[in-house]
Amino acid sequence: xxxxxxxxxxxxxxxxxxxxxxxxxxxxxxxxxxxxxxxxxxxxxxxxxxxxxxxxxxxxxxxxxxxxxxxxxxxxxxxxxxxxxxxxxxxxxxxxxxxxxxxxxxxxxxxxxxxxxxxxxxxxxxxxxxxxxxxxxxxxxxxxxxxxxxxxxxxxxxxxxxxxxxxxxxxxxxxxxxxxxxxxxxxxxxxxxxxxxxxxxxxxxxxxxxxxxxxxxxxxxxxxxxxxxxxxxxxxxxxxxxxxxxxxxxxxxxxxxxxxxxxxxxxxxxxxxxxxxxxxxxxxxxxxxxxxxxxxxxxxxxxxxxxxxxxxxxxxxxxx
Amino acid sequence: xxxxxxxxxxxxxxxxxxxxxxxxxxxxxxxxxxxxxxxxxxxxxxxxxxxxxxxxxxxxxxxxxxxxxxxxxxxxxxxxxxxxxxxxxxxxxxxxxxxx
Numbered sequence: 001x002x003x004x005x006x007x008x009x010x011x012x013x014x015x016x017x018x019x020x021x022x023x024x025x026x027x028x029x030x031x032x033x034x035x036x037x038x039x040x041x042x043x044x045x046x047x048x049x050x051x052x053x054x055x056x057x058x059x060x061x062x063x064x065x066x067x068x069x070x071x072x073x074x075x076x077x078x079x080x081x082x083x084x085x086x087x088x089x090x091x092x093x094x095x096x097x098x099x100x101x102x103x104x105x106x107x108x109x110x111x112x113x114x115x116x117x118x119x120x121x122x123x124x125x126x127x128x129x130x131x132x133x134x135x136x137x138x139x140x141x142x143x144x145x146x147x148x149x150x151x152x153x154x155x156x157x158x159x160x161x162x163x164x165x166x167x168x169x170x171x172x173x174x175x176x177x178x179x180x181x182x183x184x185x186x187x188x189x190x191x192x193x194x195x196x197x198x199x200x201x202x203x204x205x206x207x208x209x210x211x212x213x214x215x216x217x218x219x220x221x222x223x224x225x226x227x228x229x230x231x232x233x234x235x236x237x238x239x240x241x242x243x244x245x246x247x248x249x250x251x252x253x254x255x256x257x258x259x260x261x262x263x264x265x266x267x268x269x270x271x272x273x274x275x276x277x278x279x280x281x282x283x284x285x286x287x288x289x290x291x292x293x294x295x296x297x298x299x300x301x302x303x304x305x306x307x308x309x310x311x312x313x314x315x316x317x318x319x320x
Numbered sequence: 321x322x323x324x325x326x327x328x329x330x331x332x333x334x335x336x337x338x339x340x341x342x343x344x345x346x347x348x349x350x351x352x353x354x355x356x357x358x359x360x361x362x363x364x365x366x367x368x369x370x371x372x373x374x375x376x377x378x379x380x381x382x383x384x385x386x387x388x389x390x391x392x393x394x395x396x397x398x399x400x401x402x403x404x405x406x407x408x409x410x411x412x413x414x415x416x417x418x419x420x
Binding site for chain 2: 096108112114115116223
């Protein structure tokens with residue numbers, strides 16, 4: 001067909017294979033092949049597989065961002081050079097130098113864009129797979145016509161068809177569908193909000209909190225629920241379950257990261273250091289990583305001292 | 321007359337610019353600082369579309385996103401320099417004249 005369908009084909013094939021695989025497992029374990037619960041569990045399985053496949057990416061990113069702490073003195077030198085210069089060109093030059101320093105050191109604290117974008121076609125693929133199945137059409141691969149019919153006729157607890165959207169629920173005046181959709185939206189908002197809040201308040205350094213991006217993030221925190229409500233209106237309940245489980249996965253992953261591998265210099269990192277120190281004390285061990293803690297404290301101090309401006313003339317500041 | 325024709329010719333890329341600007345204002349901040357390069361992937365694509373047009377701009381942007389993976393070293397990565405840079409206004413829309 002068109003190029004877009006061609007690009008989506010492999011993604012849809014994999015999604016179908018995973019969905020059908022989990023459907024088979026749940027059925028083999030005694031689930032009713034036509035019940036909505038079986039399909040929801042299959043969707044949960046899909047999330048687990050896709051997100052687990054991405055764990056190496058996440059770990060790699062965290063390790064690399066920790067490693068970038070080593071060139072912190074260099075980054076601070078650049079920050080010092082541009083201290084107090086808020087105009088667009090100085091900002092740009094500073095960012096260029098910072099990025100170049102990271103590249104030279106072979107470390108980069110940023111996550112990279114590709115993994116984020118990959119999740120979009122996956123979600124789109126799922127929407128297409130579920131829509132096709134809902135129309136009782138066979139999928140591109142393992143999702144046969146038979147399974148498609150099973151899916152389209154499946155209901156959760158016998159009253160909530162998985163293929164319906166909130167809009168359809170209102171149209172047909174189906175109270176269980178509306179209630180389920182609203183409940184899902186509320187849980188989604190809560191998880192998304194909590195995850196974002198955790199990242200923003202606990203896992204960012206004071207320097208990150210001063211950037212204009214942070215303020216924008218704060219505002220968006222309150223816009224996300226609106227987005228979610230719109231998507232709940234448009235997408236079938238089945239895809240909402242995918243989203244919901246994915247959100248919960250992110251939340252748990254984030255909590256683990258914050259407690260085990262926090263961003264150096266952030267509130268969470270300080271909390272972790274304090275925890276570790278207490279543990280060592282309890283075990284009667286001497287504080288071995290005093291040196292490490294000291295460097296962390298020093299960095300913390302320097303990022304906070306960005307604010308005051310030197311009264312010395314510019315030429316002297318540059319020279320020091 | 322030719323000026324308005326030129327403006328019409330720039331319409332496709334300015335539509336793309338509008339979409340990208342909206343993305344950068346609304347969706348992009350959700351992720352925080354993510355990109356391993358300077359300019360970031362969306363800024364790079366925006367510039368590429370502004371200076372090279374829709375087709376080449378999207379092509380360059382797509383290739384850049386493919387370069388922005390967890391194993392990439394990152395660093396400064398600017399768009400290929402066009403033969404002549406077109407002027408843009410503050411919102412990012414391309415104007416029908418050369419950059420001064």
